[in-house]
Amino acid sequence: MSTQFKVDIHKTLRSADREFKLHARFESGSQRVVVYGSSGAGKSQMMKAVAGLMTPDSGRIELAGRCLFDSSTGVNVPVQQRKVAYLFQDYALFPHLNVRQNIGFGLQRGWRNPLSRADSEAIRYWINAFELGHVAHQYPHELSGGQRQRVALARALAPQPDALLLDEPFAALDPGLRERMREELGALQRRLAIPMLMITHDPEDVRAFGEHVLRMENGSIFHVEESAA
Numbered sequence: 001m002s003t004q005f006k007v008d009i010h011k012t013l014r015s016a017d018r019e020f021k022l023h024a025r026f027e028s029g030s031q032r033v034v035v036y037g038s039s040g041a042g043k044s045q046m047m048k049a050v051a052g053l054m055t056p057d058s059g060r061i062e063l064a065g066r067c068l069f070d071s072s073t074g075v076n077v078p079v080q081q082r083k084v085a086y087l088f089q090d091y092a093l094f095p096h097l098n099v100r101q102n103i104g105f106g107l108q109r110g111w112r113n114p115l116s117r118a119d120s121e122a123i124r125y126w127i128n129a130f131e132l133g134h135v136a137h138q139y140p141h142e143l144s145g146g147q148r149q150r151v152a153l154a155r156a157l158a159p160q161p162d163a164l165l166l167d168e169p170f171a172a173l174d175p176g177l178r179e180r181m182r183e184e185l186g187a188l189q190r191r192l193a194i195p196m197l198m199i200t201h202d203p204e205d206v207r208a209f210g211e212h213v214l215r216m217e218n219g220s221i222f223h224v225e226e227s228a229a
């Protein structure tokens with residue numbers, strides 16, 4: 001099994017009255033890695049470092065054989081070039097853009113550039129894949145929770161990322177929808193064979209996606225379980 005994720009980073013975060021030391025170290029050959037742990041454990045900070053939204057003080061990050069960060073050689077691939085999709089907890093859709101425009105956002109190469117033919121086709125593909133055709137011209141506030149989540153996933157996947165990072169992807173959904181979206185995402189991940197790193201508090205997510213489960217507490221990954229699956 002080839003290495004999908006290889007992370008070994010240090011970061012000290014300081015606020016007025018406290019210091020938080022993050023030391024995230026793990027390696028995985030799995031394409032379904034789940035990180036769980038209590039609130040404030042450092043999960044989001046680790047994810048941000050992989051996405052390039054936080055720069056570690058030292059260490060190295062590798063994704064599917066590609067080095068994204070290495071403090072010893074000065075490598076720090078910019079966010080836009082990491083080819084990593086990051087789905088935030090609240091989906092962070094652009095409120096002033098409709099579904100189609102939200103999905104196309106990451107594809108637009110430059111300000112005011114018209115979409116290329118390939119980009120238009122990509123948008124059509126994802127709109128169909130997530131059954132969003134009937135809401136393509138609606139705005140985020142006119143969508144249901146499940147539709148918003150699908151738009152966010154489509155937007156994340158449209159630029160064909162090398163990895164998918166998900167922070168509590170189902171937390172905002174009601175339980176029935178959560179189960180359905182879990183199934184959809186699980187099937188999609190397998191179909192695309194895209195490495196996925198997921199943060200969650202929910203044991204059901206661990207059960208559904210945790211081929212490799214990492215537990216994080218107090219800034220460190222201290223317990224690692226390899227499932228038999």
Ligand SMILES: Nc1ncnc2c1ncn2[C@@H]1O[C@H](COP(=O)(O)OP(=O)(O)OP(=O)(O)O)[C@@H](O)[C@H]1O
Nearest residue numbers: 013014015020037038039040041042043044045046
């Ligand atoms: N800019 C900052 N300066 C100082 N400390 C910070 C900063 N950002 C985050 N922290 C601290 O880093 C720790 C880890 O935060 P992080 O958001 O990674 O936790 P988490 O495990 O994702 O929690 P949750 O599950 O609640 O989202 C927290 O204790 C937080 O207070």
